[in-house]
Each structure stands twice: as structure tokens, then as C-alpha cells.
Amino acid sequence: MTGTVVIAPDSFKGTIAAAAAAEAIAEGWRRERPSDDVRLLPMADGGEGTVDAFATAVPGARRMPVTVTGPEGAPVEASWVRLPPTADATADAPGGTGVVELASASGIELLGTPPRLRPFDAHTRGFGEAIAAALASGVSRLVLGIGSSASTDGGAGLLTALGARFTDASDSPIADGARGLATVSRADLSRLAPLPPQGATVLSDVTNPLLGEHGAAAVFGPQKGAATDDVAVLDAALARLASLLGADPDAPGAGAAGGAGFGLLAWGARLVPGSAAVAELIGLDDAVAAASVVVTGEGSYDGQSAAGKVPAHVGAVAAAAGVPVALVAGRIAPDADVAGFAATASLTELAGSSRGAMADPVRWLTEAGAALARSLSDG
The missing domain is CATH 3.40.50.10350 (Glycerate kinase; domain 1)
Structure with missing residues (x-):
């Protein structure tokens, strides 16, 4: 049978x-x-393999190659996936959903095996560059997977790639990664790219806040190479960033991916449980x-x-x-x-x-x- x-x-x-x-x-x-x-x-919760899962599961999905700045600063060949457009497509916004994952652009797997952990210098700039490429193509909606992060930069790297400017007390751009957050004094979001017409949905199975004993630095920092004494330094750096942006650092998921969840909340994105959202989309x-x-x-x-x-x-x-x-x-x-x-x-x-x-x-x-x-x- x-x-x-x-x-x-x-x-x-x-x-x-x-x-x-x-x-x-x-x-x-x-x-x-x-x-x-x-x-x-194939399913995913926002981590490594999210793009592959959508490319396999959704008829008509197209993989879009892009070269971005990896978490160590070197070029990385990544890709995002365009899902077929829906009835809301127009000439000005061709439509479709862009699926972008942090893992393939700024993930810890990109640091080698065993990984060359960089707790203060790894960043999410490449993830932001991949998001910018999807926006430039005219997608009407973004689905962003943020698992497998290599960094604890609070999303400052991805926001910089999207047009934000973070500067120190002398108005000089801060360094990438958490090292730069330790000196950040001003955040200029006036040139930040707008969200696509149907917004951005962030997939994450993490509900940690940005700061404190359950936050990004304390819970996930050690996985990214932070020593015991580094955790308090990283948490203080994230707190400096949080004081400059309008998002709620206590929001569930703000601490996901080294605080990338917080950065995306500051952009206006919406965080949702990954598995359920993927299931709906496929x-x-x-x-x-x-x-x-x-x-x-x-x-x-x-x-x-x-x-x-x-x-x-x-x-x-x-x-x-x-x-x-x-x-x-x-x-x-x-x-x-x-x-x-x-x-x-x-x-x-x-x-x-x-x-x-x-x-x-x-x-x-x-x-x-x-x-x-x-x-x-x-x-």
C-alpha cells in the first residue's frame, strides 16, 4: 500500500x-x-541551515549569492533565499520574502574548527550586509534567523551595515564588536534603512534579555570565548549600547545571538519563536x-x-x-x-x-x- x-x-x-x-x-x-x-x-529554528531549509521546502525559492564581511573581517561567500512573491507585489516592490540567516554571514562556524574565538572583536556586520542586499532587491518582507552567532556586539555591526553610525566621545566611528561598544557615546540612526513594507520577522528559540545574569554576555559569552572576568566587561558594553537605543533590553529574546536580537528590535523587527514561524512559512x-x-x-x-x-x-x-x-x-x-x-x-x-x-x-x-x-x- x-x-x-x-x-x-x-x-x-x-x-x-x-x-x-x-x-x-x-x-x-x-x-x-x-x-x-x-x-x-526540512525545518529550522533560526540557526545554521535556515536558508537551506527554506530553499528545499518552498517551491520556487531562489538562492541569492552575496559576498559579505565575515566575523573576523575577511570576505565570506554567503547567500540568502528569495521566496516567491505574493499578491501584494508591485512594480516598485517586486515582493517576495527574503530569508537571511546570521549563521552563514556572521556565525561561529565561520571561525574554523576548532573556532578561533574572538569574544571582543567578532561582529555582525556581514549579517547586516546580507540583509541590505535583500532589501536592495525589493523584497516585501524579511525573515531573519539569528542562531549560531560568533559575537556579542548587541547588533551594532548589523545596524552599521544598514546605515546606522555609532561613534565615541571624539565622534570617531567605534571599532567592530564588543570592543567598540565599550567606547560608544552616540548612535545616529537617521540614515538607517527602513523596514520592508511587510516588516521583518526574527526567528529565535532564545528568550534571554540583553543584560544581567540571564543576558547575552553571562549566558552565551563563554561559548564565544569570554573568560569569567570578561563577562562583566561585555555586559557593561552592552548596557552602554542599550542606553543609546530605543528598544527594551528586557524584552524576551533581546539577548539572542549576542544581543543581535536587541539590535533588530531597535530597527523595528519582531521576534518570534523560530520553529512555529518556519512551519507556517513552509x-x-x-x-x-x-x-x-x-x-x-x-x-x-x-x-x-x-x-x-x-x-x-x-x-x-x-x-x-x-x-x-x-x-x-x-x-x-x-x-x-x-x-x-x-x-x-x-x-x-x-x-x-x-x-x-x-x-x-x-x-x-x-x-x-x-x-x-x-x-x-x-x-
């Missing part, structure tokens, strides 16, 4: 992007059930409603995965539609609640170890897809 299968995983962090993971799972599924209609809808609900089986997944499924992560959202959509859902994960932790899944597959168990699974994720995702195809009925 032929079925319709929707494959909608998140990326397997640090191992394989969502689009490639979906392809591998699909290959295994088709090996066991070649007659099934398999639809790939038409997940309609695809699931027409499916007989759904497969989702992520790198590590644990006790916190039910709180807003991709598998939880996809699972909720499937449950509402009465469609069975299966889970693929790099590892499934002992504290994970998998009761809502019709079947599960752990790459660690299939490969015999986490090291083996991470060494060849395509192979083991393919095996996981095949295993789930064997175990699940048409529904």
Missing part, C-alpha cells in the same frame, strides 16, 4: 544540516518503500494533514526537547491532524519523553557509538529512515 510521508527534521547540530538530513532519511525510506510519495520539509500544517506518516528529528533529543524545539512542534502538528509521527535523533537521552512517537531511531544505537554516528551521519540517517519505514504501517 502506498503512503504519503513528510520528512521534517531540524539540523543535527554540528554534524549535518536539516536539508541534508531530510535527504538521507528519505533515501533510506525509499529503499524500503519505493512506492511512497515522500515530501521533504506550509507544514497542510503537508502533515495530507500525510499518512511524519518523520522528524534533531541531534540530541532529551528532557528539554519538548520545550519549543522542532521535533516537539512537528509532533504537535501531527497529533492535531491525527497523523503518526516518528523520531530520528543522534542520541535519545534517558530522560527524554518519547511516548508520543509511533517509532524512534537513535543514530548512536544504530552506529554502536556516538563517535561512529557523528563520523558518518548520512549513512546512519539513511539506515534510520529504512528502519522506520520497516516498522511503521501506512497509517
